[in-house]
Amino acid sequence: MPAVAETISAVETLNASTYKWGFETDIEMEFAPKGLNEDTIRLISARKEEPEWLLAWRLKAFEAWGRMVEPRWAKVGYAPIDYQDAYYYAAPKRKPGPKSLDEVDPQLLAVYDKLGIPLREQAILAGVEGAAPAAGDEDAEPGEGARPQIAVDAVFDSVSVATTFRKSLMKAGVIFCPISEAVREHPELVQRYLGSVVPASDNFFAALNSAVFTDGSFVYVPKGVRCPMELSTYFRINARNTGQFERTLIIAEEGASVSYLEGCTAPMRDENQLHAAVVELVAMDDAKIKYSTVQNWYPGDANGLGGIYNFVTKRGACRGARSHISWTQVETGSAITWKYPSCILQGEDSVGEFYSVAVTNNHQQADTGTKMIHIGKGTRSTIVAKTISAGQSDSTYRGLVRMMPKASGARNFTQCDSLLIGDRCGAHTVPYIENRNMTARVEHEATTSKISEDQMFYCRQRGLSQEDAVGLIVNGFCKDVLKELPMEFAVEAQKLLQISLEGSVG
Amino acid sequence: MNAIDGNNAAQFLALHDRRGSSSALSEAGAAALRHGGLPRRDVEAWKYTDLRPLTALAVSVAEAPSEAVLATANGLLQGLQLDMHGLAGVARLVFVNGHAAPSLSLLPDAALLSVQDAPAEGSLAPGAMAALNATLGQGGAALRVPGGVDAGRLLLLTLGVGEGDGAVTAHPHHRILLEPGSRLSLLEIAAGHGLYVNNPVLEVELRNGAHLTHVRLQDEAVEALHLSTVRAEVAEGGSYDSFSLALGARLARHEVHATMSGRGAEVQVNGAQLLDGQQHADLTSVIVHKAPACNSRQTVKNVLSGRSRAVFQGKIVVERIAQKTDGYQMNQALLLSNEAEIDTKPELEIYADDVKCSHGATAGALDDDQLFYLRSRGVPVVEARAILVRAFLADALGLIDDEVTRGVLERAVDASWDRRSSDE
Numbered sequence A: 001m002p003a004v005a006e007t008i009s010a011v012e013t014l015n016a017s018t019y020k021w022g023f024e025t026d027i028e029m030e031f032a033p034k035g036l037n038e039d040t041i042r043l044i045s046a047r048k049e050e051p052e053w054l055l056a057w058r059l060k061a062f063e064a065w066g067r068m069v070e071p072r073w074a075k076v077g078y079a080p081i082d083y084q085d086a087y088y089y090a091a092p093k094r095k096p097g098p099k100s101l102d103e104v105d106p107q108l109l110a111v112y113d114k115l116g117i118p119l120r121e122q123a124i125l126a127g128v129e130g131a132a133p134a135a136g137d138e139d140a141e142p143g144e145g146a147r148p149q150i151a152v153d154a155v156f157d158s159v160s161v162a163t164t165f166r167k168s169l170m171k172a173g174v175i176f177c178p179i180s181e182a183v184r185e186h187p188e189l190v191q192r193y194l195g196s197v198v199p200a201s202d203n204f205f206a207a208l209n210s211a212v213f214t215d216g217s218f219v220y221v222p223k224g225v226r227c228p229m230e231l232s233t234y235f236r237i238n239a240r241n242t243g244q245f246e247r248t249l250i251i252a253e254e255g256a257s258v259s260y261l262e263g264c265t266a267p268m269r270d271e272n273q274l275h276a277a278v279v280e281l282v283a284m285d286d287a288k289i290k291y292s293t294v295q296n297w298y299p300g301d302a303n304g305l306g307g308i309y310n311f312v313t314k315r316g317a318c319r320g321a322r323s324h325i326s327w328t329q330v331e332t333g334s335a336i337t338w339k340y341p342s343c344i345l346q347g348e349d350s351v352g353e354f355y356s357v358a359v360t361n362n363h364q365q366a367d368t369g370t371k372m373i374h375i376g377k378g379t380r381s382t383i384v385a386k387t388i389s390a391g392q393s394d395s396t397y398r399g400l401v402r403m404m405p406k407a408s409g410a411r412n413f414t415q416c417d418s419l420l421i422g423d424r425c426g427a428h429t430v431p432y433i434e435n436r437n438m439t440a441r442v443e444h445e446a447t448t449s450k451i452s453e454d455q456m457f458y459c460r461q462r463g464l465s466q467e468d469a470v471g472l473i474v475n476g477f478c479k480d481v482l483k484e485l486p487m488e489f490a491v492e493a494q495k496l497l498q499i500s501l502e503g504s505v506g
Numbered sequence B: 001m002n003a004i005d006g007n008n009a010a011q012f013l014a015l016h017d018r019r020g021s022s023s024a025l026s027e028a029g030a031a032a033l034r035h036g037g038l039p040r041r042d043v044e045a046w047k048y049t050d051l052r053p054l055t056a057l058a059v060s061v062a063e064a065p066s067e068a069v070l071a072t073a074n075g076l077l078q079g080l081q082l083d084m085h086g087l088a089g090v091a092r093l094v095f096v097n098g099h100a101a102p103s104l105s106l107l108p109d110a111a112l113l114s115v116q117d118a119p120a121e122g123s124l125a126p127g128a129m130a131a132l133n134a135t136l137g138q139g140g141a142a143l144r145v146p147g148g149v150d151a152g153r154l155l156l157l158t159l160g161v162g163e164g165d166g167a168v169t170a171h172p173h174h175r176i177l178l179e180p181g182s183r184l185s186l187l188e189i190a191a192g193h194g195l196y197v198n199n200p201v202l203e204v205e206l207r208n209g210a211h212l213t214h215v216r217l218q219d220e221a222v223e224a225l226h227l228s229t230v231r232a233e234v235a236e237g238g239s240y241d242s243f244s245l246a247l248g249a250r251l252a253r254h255e256v257h258a259t260m261s262g263r264g265a266e267v268q269v270n271g272a273q274l275l276d277g278q279q280h281a282d283l284t285s286v287i288v289h290k291a292p293a294c295n296s297r298q299t300v301k302n303v304l305s306g307r308s309r310a311v312f313q314g315k316i317v318v319e320r321i322a323q324k325t326d327g328y329q330m331n332q333a334l335l336l337s338n339e340a341e342i343d344t345k346p347e348l349e350i351y352a353d354d355v356k357c358s359h360g361a362t363a364g365a366l367d368d369d370q371l372f373y374l375r376s377r378g379v380p381v382v383e384a385r386a387i388l389v390r391a392f393l394a395d396a397l398g399l400i401d402d403e404v405t406r407g408v409l410e411r412a413v414d415a416s417w418d419r420r421s422s423d424e
Helices: A003-012 A038-047 A052-067 A106-115 A166-172 A179-185 A187-193 A204-212 A453-461 A466-482 A487-500 B010-018 B024-036 B067-079 B128-135 B368-376 B381-397 B403-423
Strands: A029-031 A090-092 A150-156 A159-163 A175-178 A217-221 A230-236 A247-252 A257-265 A272-275 A278-283 A288-295 A307-318 A324-331 A336-339 A342-345 A351-360 A365-368 A371-374 A380-389 A394-403 A411-420 A426-435 A441-449 B059-061 B092-096 B114-118 B140-145 B150-161 B167-170 B173-178 B183-193 B196-198 B201-206 B211-219 B225-234 B239-246 B251-260 B266-275 B280-289 B295-304 B309-318 B326-335 B341-350 B356-364
Touching: A038 A052, A038 A204, A052 A187, A052 A204, A150 A166, A150 A175, A159 A175, A159 A179, A166 A175, A175 A179, A179 A187, A179 A217, A179 A247, A187 A217, A187 A247, A204 A278, A204 A307, A217 A230, A217 A257, A247 A257, A247 A288, A278 A288, A278 A324, A288 A307, A307 A324, A307 A351, A324 A336, A324 A365, A324 A466, A342 A351, A342 A380, A351 A365, A351 A394, A351 A466, A371 A380, A380 A394, A380 A426, A380 A466, A394 A411, A394 A441, A411 A426, A411 A466, A411 B341, A426 A441, A426 B356, A441 B341, A453 A466, B010 B024, B010 B059, B010 B128, B024 B128, B067 B092, B067 B150, B067 B183, B092 B140, B128 B201, B128 B225, B128 B251, B140 B150, B140 B183, B150 B167, B150 B196, B173 B183, B173 B211, B183 B196, B183 B403, B201 B211, B201 B239, B211 B225, B211 B251, B211 B403, B225 B239, B225 B266, B239 B251, B239 B280, B239 B381, B239 B403, B251 B266, B266 B280, B266 B309, B266 B381, B266 B403, B280 B295, B295 B309, B295 B341, B295 B381, B309 B326, B309 B356, B326 B341, B326 B381, B341 B356, B368 B381, B381 B403
Parallel strands: A150 A230, A217 A247, A230 A257, A247 A278, A257 A288, A272 A307, A278 A307, A288 A324, A307 A336, A307 A342, A324 A351, A336 A365, A342 A371, A351 A380, A365 A394, A371 A394, A380 A411, A394 A426, A411 A441, B059 B167, B092 B150, B140 B173, B150 B183, B167 B196, B173 B201, B183 B211, B196 B225, B201 B225, B211 B239, B225 B251, B239 B266, B251 B280, B266 B295, B280 B309, B295 B326, B309 B341, B326 B356
Antiparallel strands: A029 A090, A150 A159, A175 A217, A426 B341, A441 B356, B114 B140
16 A cells, blocks of 8 residues: 555656556466356356355346446547456465465465555554554554554455454454455345445446456444544456456444545556446445545556556445545556546435546546535535646546435535646546536536646745656645545655656656 | 437438438538437437427428518517617618528628628538538528628528428528628527527638627527527637527527637637526537637526526637637526526536636525625515626626627516516
8 A cells, every 4th residue: 555655656757667566476366267148157156155146136237237338428548348358257266264364375465565565464554664563463452652553455356365453343343344255244234235326237337347246345334433443455456367346335324434445556467457346335324434545556558558447436325414425536547547436415414525636647548537416405515626647648527516406505616627747648627517406506616727837936946946846836736635635645645746747847 | 229219300301302402511411410310318419408399390491481471570670679779770681481581681881791692511510400400501691701891790680480380490501701800790689489490500710810799699489499500710810709698499509619720819609598487598619729829718607597407518629739728618507496407517628738728617596695685775576686687697798898789688688587577
């Protein structure tokens, strides 16, 4: 995770070999046969020892997917994807059922070490270098004044390899485990909520995910519980020709609150790999879910060769009154991003938030934004999206704000700003605003500009170097979003934005 | 989809085929319709406007107007009271159901402005409605203002008269060419009676330093459909300054495609939509910056009562070469009823880095505090609402420089507002 924040520098530097998470690990893997058909799905389901209802659900999704057409409305271009030319299940071979981290393949642990992910339950704060690893044993409570701990679920291709701090979390009543395990251990919860926010046939990529999803995280925070530590999932694509289809489900019961972080990287390869995830959040009365993403999939090289296709459906349901869902994303990786974390604001006075910084460079394409669907009375939403385009990239903000007839007194405020660096990139803004309630109020503002000469002059005049001035201005530009990240990430992200944009203006 | 219920433009294509020999433009239009039919709502540009009210009609292409139709048209013309609005003696071109009506027209001084009947020709203008217009193209007026001449004001009146069971459709295609340094102030008024479809196309070409002011008043009959397309190309230092007011029609869409192709050109696509009942009006614009240092401005206001629905789709494209672009776009909606709906899609597509572009959109009800302020000073609620609505629209109408033209629109707004208020 700490490394993740340095993304932008990797993206910005024209030589893509500086993508330092681009290594490949030679681990003995087990694959499902190449291609996508019912047998693949049955195999995945069997490997995961899933109950019958889930297999039936998958097959139904697959059938729906077969009838659907790949969406083409986003402002991204790519060669047709051959869905039969990929592996849908890839798992590191392992001895059956490692009971603790010590039994996990040391090679795998080494991968995460290299990525900087604290799988050993050290109280290391992501992003802080040189933090003394205060060796924590499984049952250690986070002590007074100790650095905050982060529980991590590490997903390697199709399976979760380790989840840390589970016992401490269990004590608080919080369930944090791989979703494949939740299916076995807590089937009633999974069956109740899976697909309740993003139905299996919601859209092309969500249907594909529903049919073949392999792993992901499951979080359940019971009534009145404030999750005692940050939860985090780290996704790693490693195997060649595989797609990653993770599924995350987070449920916060009445009065519960949880903050969740996700990070992701992949090896550098010349071919494109598909990542089609689904994330579902459910917040009941007075519950709060904060979901932060640092997306750092391999973006492809300077010529646009390779990189991840990141086609993701993320949606949160504010079911309860006064519930609160907040999405924060820093999007720097992926060759193509197609992602619209959304909120269904059903509960009265519920609140949805979306804070986004999207940086594209070289040949990256990003079409990202949010949807805020106001159903309940007095619902509020805030959208702050910052887009920075450099190189020959294209970046689009696409968002929908819909006020339904019953959303009396609802409010939305949207601010979208784009910054262009260089004259070969593009920045686009496509907001959709639909208001069907006279007492609902929607405000949208958007600007597009470059770093102004006046701002530069002001900074230079006070003795700042060109780079420092750019860094300062860009950080100011992104401040509204960065301040929403958990503090340590924000500090790191700020530093990195600065490094990343070195030499891009002048 | 077409395989299931056939091409939804089939009856228009049949009309086209029946007319026999036609121009290349007409064939291009028909080819476009044959290929995809008229757009349904799964076409992004038509996401919010459903053309089924058009495709459900039994249509015909209007014949040259009969004496009876001309008499009705004359009645409509008198009803506009142009003389009282400071437009007495101003040159006017009148079209009835898409056909020129010389008996109702008043031709301009040929030295200032030449007017010729011209068949529709040239390239197909963008958009589905322009394709339909081309398919059944009736031709129209070709206007030309010579270099350096200020041609003053011109009225363009398109009157629709529906009769019989089906819907007559009119597809006039007008062209305006302003030579370098010339000026023209065009006031276009669309009105009518009964059930008809008015589907005009206007092509505007502005040479270096030419200025066209184009103010439209769309006050069609309540049953009518109004679907119009403007394509404007503005050369260096030229300006296309437009305002479109939508008051009438059951279903209306005004599409503007304006391109700035020379340095320092300017485009304004302003407008207002004042709707009630079951009305649906759509203002869609695509403004393209193709040259450096051009300005575009857009302010659109919507006032919606009853179960009406307004759509605004405004796209600004800034091409790579168009450095130093200054673009501004604002869309605001006032919802006066809980069943009214506004759908807004302001869109920026930007490929140049040294630009200043911004857009804004708001939607909401009348401000309670403002209402309270007026009522506490003894203003009745109906009047207080009217005052606030007028003030809201004034920001947009105030963008029309010409007082006489602005007056025509203001009076039309007032009349329309009074009509609605008395219905309540």
